[in-house]
Amino acid sequence: MATRRSAADKTPAGQLTEARLHDLIGYQLAQAAIATTAVYNREVFGPDGLRPVEYTLLTLIAENPEVSSARLAKALAVTKPNITMWVDRLEARKLLQRRPSPSDKRAVLLKLTAAGSRMASSATRRLLKGERDAMAVLSAAERALLIELLHKVARSRPQGPS
Amino acid sequence: MATRRSAADKTPAGQLTEARLHDLIGYQLAQAAIATTAVYNREVFGPDGLRPVEYTLLTLIAENPEVSSARLAKALAVTKPNITMWVDRLEARKLLQRRPSPSDKRAVLLKLTAAGSRMASSATRRLLKGERDAMAVLSAAERALLIELLHKVARSRPQGPS
DNA sequence: TATTGTTATACTCTATAACTATA
């Protein structure tokens, strides 16, 4: 397959031709991420000093109370030491707490503090509004469709016991 | 707006609930990128040792002969010193050449060597096939639609003289 | 034997600041 080519086949900035990259999902994801990162930096990193990983961790922990580091590492496709480092920082900021698991004495259960919970919620609210405003070219239906298609791509991720 | 929620509202790996992140384009882009990165690593980084930025630079230069570093920096939303470093590496591998611009004595024009051109082309071929195979859940029409929606998101990027 | 989480360490990538040469 080949999608329609047009004179608009230029990079959003710099005005370079990118016809050969047009059909590459990986490249187009990276270009789109430049836009969402700008929204993130304005709405969350600026006000709260939260890194994208930190925001994501807070939100996943909020929704999955007492989740373990190991499962978070798998969900985000990063290593365990990396999670340890971010959890250290979030704990130092008193946004979450570590508690020993009663059932498995190796495991550490993670739980947000009230402050962490509040910060995660307000960040989500600002992000949703920020993205909606910045990407007003997308209708509600188009946004929903985009999300579903991105889900399909994400689910194609190799699972494996890695 | 709120898109349909379901029991399938879990991270692809780790099986964590992610309902609050469901509608965030930035998060879903990151999750989708995990899948495309896996394809990239298998199809290009493994065989050719080319980093994603390197592949992108080669391809943009192939399509925009004698492009300048400054325009590439804008297109990829990175700094000029960063481009200098990658161009250094690509030049050391004899995949591209630097030539002084005749019209503007400050500028350096970039041009692929035959080897660089060959590598970029074959990488693109492998990536397109690799993505198509890995993301077979997407029909051709869905892939085309996804690309168009990602384009719309990318075009929402703040332009500015930065 | 495998897994959880941590520490110590090294590497990769990107950015900022300062400089030159030219426009």
Added chain:
DNA sequence: TATAGTTATAGAGTATAACAATA
């Protein structure tokens, strides 16, 4: 004054290896 490109340097983020404790 502004821009193109480079150098030098520092910072952010991630990974690998090795370990202790537990399953």
